[in-house]
Amino acid sequence: MPEPAAQMGRPLPVLFISTLIPIALTLIVHPLIPVFGLSEYFPLPPQPTFPALQANVGFALLALVGTLLIVPKVGPAFIEKGIRGRDLLKPGGRTSGPWIPECLGLPCASLYLLLMMLFIPFPFSHIFQVAGNNGVGREKFPIRELTFYLTSLLSLFTATMLGFIDDLFDIRWRHKLPIPLIAAVPTLLVYYATGGWTWVVLPESVGKLLCSLGLPGWTGAPVVNLHVFYYVYLVLLPTFTTNSINILAGINGVEVIQPLIIAMSVTLNDLFFLPIWPEWLLALLGVENPASGRMLPWAVGQVVTRHLMSLYFMIPLIGVCAGFLWHNWYPARAFPGDTLCYFTGMAFSAVAIQGHFSKTMLLFFLPQIFNFLLSSPQLFRLVPCPRHRLPHFNEATGLLEPSKAVFERAPPLLGRIILEAFQILGLTRLERAPPPADSKSGEKTPSDSWPQDGDLISATNLTLLNVLLVRLGPMREPTLCLLVGAGQVAGSAVAFAIRYGVGSLVYGGDRR
């Protein structure tokens, strides 16, 4: 089946877009109607509990539509400027495939930032207080939340800009590493300047243990002040959220489906904290006092505000990722570049730091943590690491197969032990040197030559993508991407089970 030229872009879902735009505008305008005293002219349903949140959903739909429209619009300019690449996993991709615009995370991130700036007056002005509604902070102006909001935007801007500079100038790996750190500077410094919280809640049992040991200065409460170490942890968080998405990459759609599902998981988790749930559902779930609308009875006050702030960032992020996935899905018409990874990774860190739920956030990164641990033998050079580790495209079958790291000398002992262990766990497939062809001639191979009979000569690359191909056999590129998405969903399910199942047991129920 002939594919249309990649430069032409994927046809847009015109009906979908033209339906979404009026819905988005209605969601945004609706909360403004009583503010301007126009209620009698527009017989719309009564205002929701969180008018700014409703407007935010409208902005998210605009983000989705805008991303759908802007990517094919600016793609040719990127190709013309040489910001482009070929798809290595397509027939003839390496040499004769069509040019595909690279780094289109930039327009997506720019659109997101613009919409987030235009959203500022909704949660952060007196308009909804005047109208008798409740935005963030019912009585007084939420200037503290505004500071957090602006800081997160600054961090996102920094991440986007550095990501784009990285994509444009091909910054070397060791110069890249501090990029997420620099982007986190505004978030961390404002966190510090506004009297940042450096306490960590411990599991109840650990608290009791420390109490019984009679440590000096220990008050018995199951919290511990980590002081400067908390900042070290906060500095490492954006480095992880950014780079862990960046190294689980290489096939169409996979760099976008990860943040899409993570953002959806964070959104669902945030929604648990809002008093918006219908009484019948809460009664069904056996929550105490279902009339309050609270899924978590202890979620009141600042906790609600923090998760509301997180929602303001996450819902439009879902819109942007979904819109970009349309163009990045197999066969990709646009590549995200590092820009999108830095941008989305920083968004997750920013809301986790300022919302005080970084441990929960890490739970939503289970596939990334697994992929990072799996990759670490290659990242730390215990096992040889080729320039690209993406799967191998078999032009004859049109399927992806695991790619191999072929050894030019024997890997170090620790690397060999890890590889053998990984093979037992089914995480890699090893290849050993065949018996020497001239063994019949009776000559002994010199003992220092390599490879000897049975020596390891190659291993499949240690990435989640290759593991899936090793375990489940060759498959088409979109199938593999869907599998990663399914894994991410499963990871989130486990995360929720840990957070609200095991977490409640270990920490005690009331976890703010």
Next chain:
Amino acid sequence: MPEPAAQMGRPLPVLFISTLIPIALTLIVHPLIPVFGLSEYFPLPPQPTFPALQANVGFALLALVGTLLIVPKVGPAFIEKGIRGRDLLKPGGRTSGPWIPECLGLPCASLYLLLMMLFIPFPFSHIFQVAGNNGVGREKFPIRELTFYLTSLLSLFTATMLGFIDDLFDIRWRHKLPIPLIAAVPTLLVYYATGGWTWVVLPESVGKLLCSLGLPGWTGAPVVNLHVFYYVYLVLLPTFTTNSINILAGINGVEVIQPLIIAMSVTLNDLFFLPIWPEWLLALLGVENPASGRMLPWAVGQVVTRHLMSLYFMIPLIGVCAGFLWHNWYPARAFPGDTLCYFTGMAFSAVAIQGHFSKTMLLFFLPQIFNFLLSSPQLFRLVPCPRHRLPHFNEATGLLEPSKAVFERAPPLLGRIILEAFQILGLTRLERAPPPADSKSGEKTPSDSWPQDGDLISATNLTLLNVLLVRLGPMREPTLCLLVGAGQVAGSAVAFAIRYGVGSLVYGGDRR
């Protein structure tokens, strides 16, 4: 005299740099010493009244040194990526001159933004309150000022990013126009969201006049609430500050010397508002109560804070502009691109809007206002406008001469009237069609042909640079740049005379 190749960059003032670095670090570390309780180990002079301001000067020196170092470092990467141009006003410039990196405003702006982010804890944390000093806001945490600071940074980020995108993709003129507006969005929305002030102080006489007319709702105070029109004015301000610098461009150094002198003028003006002046100077100037250290006796409270905030932005901006001027000075080794214009223009708008001194700011733009008014007949196409209006380089003499707009048909009547008026004022030099060569033959030229005898066939382009060349004759490029700088200084002198001379008379002395 053979010029060294432009790619090599200008030799760095190594001694100057190595002197500045320890000074900068001392200025930054000094205010921190009592905070960490180390006063007894470091016998430094006592703390200044404004410790954060002293640290800011240290950051400005770092910005200067950093810009000096970073520009030649990243230049080759820009040339390699095709972000480069040739210097049109050099021998053989248009075709065979060396490539010069374009758009180096980007690393300058990035460095500035990074330093401004690192500066956040100095004015905006409790550290100087603990140490018994006074930063911004002596008693409570200055969260309102922090909001303004973050918003300005966001606007600067937006301006830088859009400027770079513009430079990279050569955005068309009409798509460019809203760029400063978009960049101003965070500043304006936060100004609005935090209950923005939309009152304007009127001259006393106007206030009295309106009062005597008995307008409804007029309270007699010489202030008027402009409501939404104030926002229209605030939206136009960044468009002006940005584009007015951008159109006074074309010769080496001129795009950087303008913001340099404007930033110095704003800094001087801000310093007038701080209580830091020596008693003898104030006594000499005849200021009342010289012991207070106040140049303007009425400058207390929030006015001081606002101008302190402005200083935090302007002093490092001086550092960046001075550093970049070193590389952009004749013969230029680096071009700023639109990025620098957007970035500096936005900085001036942001501090003026949030510091409530936009009228004073406009006074420092007198040469730009003059250049804009002068250019407007060409910008609005009353007079033909060629693609480039920069002066003409005479390869024989090595001097710059006024460039001409050559007419292909008669300009409209209004355009001709303006040109004649400008010639009388000495602002342009017109060229008229000579008597037809075949006039002796007795044939009459057809009356509809053009040009007839005496018709205008060209005019020197209507820019400040060309006016200087028309008035003062051909000159070398650096001389012309210095003249523009001198004009900017003279403009600032006039601005101060208006602000503190005429302004006091018209508005009454107490001007907050």
